[in-house]
Amino acid sequence: MLKAIFTLDYEIHGNGTGSSYALMVEPTNRLLRQFDMYGAKLTIMADIGEILKFKKFAEEQGSDDYNYEAIARQLCDAIRGGHDVQLHIHSSYFNACHDNGHWVQDYSEYDFARLSWDRMDEMVKQGKAFLETLLRPVNPNYQCKVFRAANWSVCPSQNVNSVLTNNGIIVDTSVFKHGKRQGRVNFDYTAAFSTLVPWRTNENDICAQSDNGKLWEFPIYSEKRWIGAFLTLQRIYRVFLGRLHKLTDSPGSLPVNIVLPRKRNSYLGVWKGFTKKHAWKADFNQCGGQQLIKALERAEKKYANEKIEFPFVLIGHSKLFSRYNEWSLGPFLAYIAKHPERFSFGLFADFQLDEMGKTWGAVNAE
Numbered sequence: 001m002l003k004a005i006f007t008l009d010y011e012i013h014g015n016g017t018g019s020s021y022a023l024m025v026e027p028t029n030r031l032l033r034q035f036d037m038y039g040a041k042l043t044i045m046a047d048i049g050e051i052l053k054f055k056k057f058a059e060e061q062g063s064d065d066y067n068y069e070a071i072a073r074q075l076c077d078a079i080r081g082g083h084d085v086q087l088h089i090h091s092s093y094f095n096a097c098h099d100n101g102h103w104v105q106d107y108s109e110y111d112f113a114r115l116s117w118d119r120m121d122e123m124v125k126q127g128k129a130f131l132e133t134l135l136r137p138v139n140p141n142y143q144c145k146v147f148r149a150a151n152w153s154v155c156p157s158q159n160v161n162s163v164l165t166n167n168g169i170i171v172d173t174s175v176f177k178h179g180k181r182q183g184r185v186n187f188d189y190t191a192a193f194s195t196l197v198p199w200r201t202n203e204n205d206i207c208a209q210s211d212n213g214k215l216w217e218f219p220i221y222s223e224k225r226w227i228g229a230f231l232t233l234q235r236i237y238r239v240f241l242g243r244l245h246k247l248t249d250s251p252g253s254l255p256v257n258i259v260l261p262r263k264r265n266s267y268l269g270v271w272k273g274f275t276k277k278h279a280w281k282a283d284f285n286q287c288g289g290q291q292l293i294k295a296l297e298r299a300e301k302k303y304a305n306e307k308i309e310f311p312f313v314l315i316g317h318s319k320l321f322s323r324y325n326e327w328s329l330g331p332f333l334a335y336i337a338k339h340p341e342r343f344s345f346g347l348f349a350d351f352q353l354d355e356m357g358k359t360w361g362a363v364n365a366e
């Protein structure tokens with residue numbers, strides 16, 4: 001049995017531009033409406049760095065230009081409707097200032113995993129308190145217990161692990177096996193314990209399993225695939241948006257050690273890029289519905305003999321939820337809804353971790 005957990009990173013463009021209504025509120029409304037039609041559940045990973053800035057802007061300027069009220073209402077409505085809201089942190093927003101219609105971020109704090117313990121603790125504490133204060137009047141049992149770092153950056157993981165557990169966060173969902181980044185953030189998840197089976201993390205290495213680890217990793221489902229598998233209309237749209245809202249390396253704002261020299265690709269390099277396999281995430285905004293169905297079936301095959309339930313964690317971004325995506329996602333939602341004996345929709349809180357841990361631990365994860 002696989003339980004699909006749809007996580008939605010809820011934020012504006014990475015470079016601090018864009019309308020929070022058009023990129024967060026409006027698409028998430030459409031997504032919630034579509035999910036409700038199929039009985040699907042959404043976990044909104046709310047970027048607290050941005051939302052706290054939007055709130056402060058409204059309080060200080062007396063004008064809610066960044067739609068803080070609509071955002072807060074939407075998060076409350078999601079909880080009321082049986083969906084979930086959990087913690088996402090773009091740390092570079094905590095010191096951001098507003099300038100001429102966009103947010104100038106503090107790039108020295110861009111890589112969450114490389115912040116000091118105290119700074120990280122301050123952000124997590126603030127984010128968790130904000131969500132619980134906002135959402136407990138709607139559901140007194142609401143708890144902020146799940147975390148995702150901006151740009152999946154939880155490596156090195158000593159501080160991340162210790163800060164999260166110190167704040168009562170018991171699940172991280174940033175890791176995707178085979179993932180690698182070098183640049184503004186740096187991580188290598190090649191050795192991650194599993195593509196799908198959650199694990200108790202080693203306190204010094206989030207990718208490694210440890211029997212007495214306090215923090216669980218629920219990996220975003222991933223596979224190693226040839227580059228052709230990445231070609232979808234939605235992904236082309238994402239690349240186009242990325243170019244349009246590029247992070248600008250404004251002088252002085254980026255520490256020298258994270259400005260990388262530009263490399264010219266040789267023909268051999270380009271060819272290698274085409275033939276090499278890359279980390280393909282179950283991204284419900286960038287993959288087509290049919291692609292997601294096939295991936296779900298492959299994951300099911302791997303764990304077909306297991307009678308226990310496993311999470312199949314998908315990732316998405318509200319800013320990418322176009323009308324085309326809405327159309328292409330429908331068949332995937334319908335497919336899950338049509339096979340309740342094999343698949344279901346769910347939330348992180350549906351898994352009794354201590355109980356499930358024993359059975360998951362016995363599975364041959366890869």
Ligand SMILES: [Zn+2]
Pocket residue numbers: 009010011047088090149150151
């Ligand atoms: Zn994000």
